[in-house]
Amino acid sequence: MRxxxxxxxxTYLITPDRIPDARGTFYEAMRSDALEEATGVVFRPRQINYSVSRRHTLRGIHSVRIPPGQAKYVTCVRGALRDVVVDLRIGSPTFGMHRVNTLDAESGRSVYVPEGVGHGFLALTDDACICYVVSTTHVPGTQIDINPLDPELDLPWDCPQPPLISHKDATAPTVAEAVRAGLLPRFDKAGTP
Structure with missing residues (x-):
């Protein structure tokens, strides 16, 4: 894998080496030893979550307060997604910046999202399914939600119609509001090497 x-x-993009034959395809979706070697961070899965969405569903931007913090290894296991990560770590040289990747079941690509970085996606297909392998179990009350339509972030969702979005995400604070409320982690506290 690359x-x-x-x-x-x-934050890392992981592209597996696919081995096709007459039966189909095989690939390693995640190797904690390879991830640790490349990132310098020990990633120990503690919980696995799935989310299934219809086309034009927008979910995120989500993160977890530190502590407990939560790193994520996200993979689209059915359909396709426009995946977005946003640096929410105050003091980071890339604070407020984002990166967009297309994740789809065909390629098997994954994104490693470290603690303090927000994550969201737009479903590009009906019945799109994303798998989150996460480093901590869910702790109620530690979720950080940022409005994915925050005009200052200006994220390139490129949705051809108004997205289907939860009330919680639509009414989430902007990054500026989250900073003023003291919700975001410091870069030096986040889980980066």
Whole structure:
């Protein structure tokens, strides 16, 4: 597999080496040893979540307060997604910046999202399914939600119609409001090497 650091420190795109034959395809979706070697961070899965969405569904931007913090290894296992990560770590050289990747079941690509970086996606197909392998179990009350339509972030969702979005995400604070409320982690506290 190829593991390349993205423009946000500690965030990686993982592209598996696919082995096709007459029966179909085989690939390793995640190897904690390879991820640790490439990132310098120990990633120990503690919970696995799935989300299934219809086309034009927008979910995120989500993160988890530190502590407990939560790193994510996200993979589209059915359909296709426009996946977005946003640096929410105050003091990071890329604070407020984002990176967009297309994740789809065909390619098997994944994104490693370190603690303090927000994550969201737009479903590009009906019945799109994303798998989140996460480093901590869910702790109620620690979720950080940022409005994915925050005009200052100006994220390139490129949705051809108004997206289907939850009330919680639509009414979430902007990044500026989250900073003023003291919700975001400091870069030096986030789980980066």
């Amino acid at each position: 593991i390349e650091e993205l423009s946000l420190p500690g």
